Amino acid sequence: MKFRGKITDIACLNHFTRVVTTISKLTKTCVLRLTPDHLFFILPGKVTNGGVGMWCQLLQANFFQEYQMEGVTSEVQEICLEVSPEPWSRALKTVQSAKSVKLKLTRKHCACVTVAAELPTLSSVGRVVTHDVPVDVIPRRLWQEFQEAGVPDFDVSVYLPPLKTMKSVVDRMKNLSNFLVMEANLNGDMNLKIQTDLVSVTTHFKDLGNPDGGPSQSRDPEVMAEVTVDIRKLQQFLMGQQVNPSKALCNIVHQNVVHLVLLHEDVSLQYFIPAVA
């Protein structure tokens, strides 16, 4: 099992750092799945996570100038590791001016992903900083969970309003209630609602647009599909977003799950928030 990737382009380094930082804000640990063409940061939606699931897919060629990997066997060209993205994010943030950054799978006192950066200096010898971040290798029998979750049969698919706006709305609503109802219809309308004994607040978004290839056209465009979610999970998702995505949409399975999809350049991030029981 080997992995070695090198980033020498500053913009790529910057972008990769932002992705890792976003992931680190969404979850404390996740699975890193490496294949010859992609990197995936996966959080399988389990009860232990409160049912929240995350799937982030990166095309390695868009980030790494050099990328070599050897999977766990010659047939299975994949590596699955359990990682904690926060130390990575910290390590990457301090080496933004590096001439090159290498990520490799190493074995020090335990299995580690080493981030090695060559920093520019005035001296003849480059300054090298290495960060060894411990990881856990995931046994193959557990890999089933990390195959791509199919997109659920959603009832409504709608484009999201600007994430910043959503975030400020949700932040304020969080002060009033722990649960928020997200509903949308095929007319491009979305509402965020909270209700307590004393007050109910609804924020209406209109003309958001619906992506093509959505669910059956036989559905009445006015009818809302709704999900009641834990507001903190939605807030956590919104807090982590650092860059405005080029595409942001939301698939709702009525009373079941909210599936948020963000596309930014070559990175796709999917986040599943289950309905509260």
Place this chain on the structure above:
Amino acid sequence: MQCVVTGGNVKVLGKAIHSLSRIGDELYVEPQEDGLALRSVNSSRSAYACFLFAPLFFSRYAIPTGLNFRCKMAIKSVQSVFKSLATLEKTVEKCHIGLDEQKDRLTFTLHCKHGLLKTHNLSYQDSESLEAVFDKNSCANVFRAQPRVLVDTVVHFPTSLEEVTVTVSDERMWVRNHVEDEAERSKAMLTELCLAADEFDYFAVKAHYSITFCLKEFRGLLLFAESTGLPVSMYFDEPGSPVVLSVTDSVLEGNFVLATLSDNHDLHKIHIDSTQKVDIGDADQPHPPDDFMSDDMDAYLIAMDTSAAPGPSTADPPPPSLATFRKPPAPNYRTRTHSEEEEEDDGEEDPERPPDKKFRSLFFGSVLPPSSQMNTQPLTTQEVLASDSEDETEAE
């Protein structure tokens, strides 16, 4: 006493005070013939800092001859005089420091633009003298670097990191984070940075030592060095001996003396041979049986002199237990002996000292309770050094 600081030096003074606040909670002020000394020490006596401002630093430095005055005050109150250094720089023209012995106050008067006068009356307490005894010139390894190099090094370490280990070879210096216990090792991120000799202004290694000390206090010095642009000199010896960091220019000298962990077994795999393997005979150690002793970890504190009046140090040989700790004790780490200090009034004892600390005249084991190992104090296996009036039988 009347001191006046003008212009840009006000900011320098303020920066020095902020740096000292990273060490301890109290500021010790001692106007001396050779300048104004500002000192601080942390509660476990594992870090000490002193800034000496020469008379030329001040536009006016007048102390009555024979003034034997020493005081200490809460550093937070002095910091509040110099808060917001950016505004200070723009608005303060001069700072006048005066002593009012009747009322036990030090008055800081800031003369600002537009005729504005800000007067701060800060009460002080009398204190014993606080002066660490150290000799930079006898240290095996000496380095000097521009502050930028060191700041760029510590930026890679998280601010919550307690301790760093610095290892040197003839041409290189490695800095890495120190992970205390085994359990953490498998979870913690290990960061290591390598600096080449030519990044330093001066790099002289006589022995390939590896020392571990507290990063937070080191950052305190860098704070000052970076803003003044003064190069930082680093002096250290074998593990266990303190590391001394200095900044100097013609009108001021700042010294930070930080204790280092002494270890007698390899904690990490390091790149070069660690030459330090010291046999510590437990039986000889006069410490109480704390948990940390079973770890065989010891940390030595800098020699502290807390006698009330500076006097000539007597040439008493260091207590025998020191010899069992390590190779012949370096002659520089002497301190005043008990006999001299016993004459001091008991009342001189620093009231802030936790009651369970026992004092000896030289390096000796920490008496901090084992649970304190888990607290945020970095080198909890520190020992408090010089006692001024403790029971002599405690001595080795």
